[in-house]
Amino acid sequence: MNQEKSLITTDVDFDQDGFQAGTLRLPYSHDKSGYGHIPIPIAVLKRGHGPTVLLTGGNHGDEYEGPVALMKLVHRMPSMQINGRLIVIPGLNFPALLNGSRTSPIDKANLNRVFPGRRNGSPTEMIAHYVDTELFPRADFVFDIHAGGASTNYLPTLMVAPPADRVRRDNLRRLVDAFAAPRVMVMDLLGEDRTYGAAVARHEALFFCGEFGGYASCGVEGVELVESGIRRVLHALDVCAEPGPEAPANHGRLLRVEGDGHYLFAPCPGIFEPVFRLGDEVAAGQLAARIHDPHAPWKPALELRFKRSGLAVCIRSLARVEAGDCLGHLASDTTWAEACAE
16 A cells, blocks of 8 residues: 655545535646646535445546536535535646546656556656555545547446455445446456556455546446436445436446457558447357458558457447557456356
8 A cells, every 4th residue: 555645736625514616736846837836626415324436537538428527416406415425636637638638748657557557656656645545545446437538439428346344345346336337348458557447456456447438538328327227326436325327227237348359459550440339249269359450551451350249338439550559358247146156
């Protein structure tokens, strides 16, 4: 666990009752501002003695459903009657959000790949360090809201990693059921352990995230799902007495991404022609894509096929690709027993 005190400060008091709106002051000394800082907006509401809920968007700056849904929540917070504490940061990687980019324009770092961060690191590493040392230890439940950004598009899907402990796992499932997403996916990040979610797990707070759209747009379905899901989860946590909107009937299809076989990668540069659509049910061996060589248009396109069967939950939105780019991925149906077996 991180032990060093963060260099980021704030003008909000996490222990004060009532509503506060302020900023996290991220130190940023540069050529035009020797003693400057980047103010990252934060809102806190505390009433009663219930659990602490941390809600963040803008982990990547080109994903907008989370920031929009959370800004709308901040508008409501002063009048909300709760039992507990809400900590809401609509744009966690604020420089990236203002720039409309996945990574920070300052240090080019991807916030979701630098946890647990560094006290004396780059601005993005300092944000991760603050979240890991100041926010995660306070939180009982954490929800980090994503979308596909400029490079990909997703079927709106909640993403979970079931805890090993049975009690915590049952509590998480209760919240997942309350959120009522149309799809719930157990993700395989191919060994990646520098993520926000991996850091939360080390603090043993209940956590889920999700992908709620893409194309660097702000989709109606994704925003509505996030807003209504948060309201139902706050009720399930007994933070809010209001039950929230009724859950849709067709929610909760449980899916699992199973290793490299569910991913589709470009083996060479070129122009990506998808031969599948988001939401397609595909079979192993089915034609997935063609990679065209613009330098040799007379050459046959390279055909790529799916290694496994499943539901196409993600597709690349940018046609120009380099070797190693992810072109999309699948997920297959599973059960909670199977998902929790590992």
